[in-house]
Amino acid sequence: LDPVTTASGIYEVVNESMISATRVHVAERxxxxxxxxxVAFGGAGPVHAHAIVKALKSPGFICPPSAGVASALGFLTAPIAFDFGRSYITRLEQVDAADLDSVYRAMEQEALAVLATASVREEQVELTRSADIRHVGQGHEISVQLPAVNxxxxxxAIRNAFYVEYERLFGHAHRDVPVEMLTCRLRASGPKPEVDLQAPPADPASAERALKGARPAFFKDAGGFVETRIYDRLLLAPGARLTGPAIVEEVDCTVVVPPGMEANLDHDQNLVVTFASGDGQHD
Incomplete structure (x- = not known):
């Protein structure tokens, strides 16, 4: 095989792996x-995103700014949080409400102590109770947030919350089948860090200034190499619109906009890539 055919084959194998994983993840939910x-992020995610949405018949994909370091950025801007869990394997009809409440209260005290070491005051802490619950005899449980009760x-209320979530996930609920708890869970989180991300003013003409040039890029669906415009993402401003084929380069990632798709930079500097009118993606 020649290098181009080999590279294209490798790319398609990776795409199929990502498409299969996405299908499973979506089906599970x-x-x-x-x-x-x-949402396409990571250094390579925006290179594969167009193939994934085409296979899944999704309307398109969103590539946030600094997508290549999105996980690190999310870590820095997310509230500090800790998860706690205790085994509690009991049929729901046999659960003692006071005993179960004491399990959660013990975890809450532990959580407050842990967050205090991170300089989070008690009044800043948000506590969320949940439980892993299933029908008796099932091999898979679902996570159910416990209703807030004074x-x-x-x-x-817990039993009903389980049925509601089960029906949301699977389309039906067996209300006559016994239910059991497996694990008590608690999430304790602090306040969100204050982040001020200011976008530049809208400037549709920025697309032309961001144009770095053009080069041939391989698109199998288009029959091979196609002359493709190359853009510098840092020079794009909200309102910029690009028509595929286009490649948007950033320090930490590359976004591929194939023929038949178009990209628009929104007011939050997200690159929103959708199928062009008349493409027939959803026919």
């Missing part, structure tokens, strides 16, 4: 990928 935009635990 009981969702329809045609209803959602894909003064403790409401077992019937």
């Amino acid at each position: 009981g969702e329809d990928p045609r209803r959602y935009m894909l 003064g403790g635990i409401d077992i019937e």
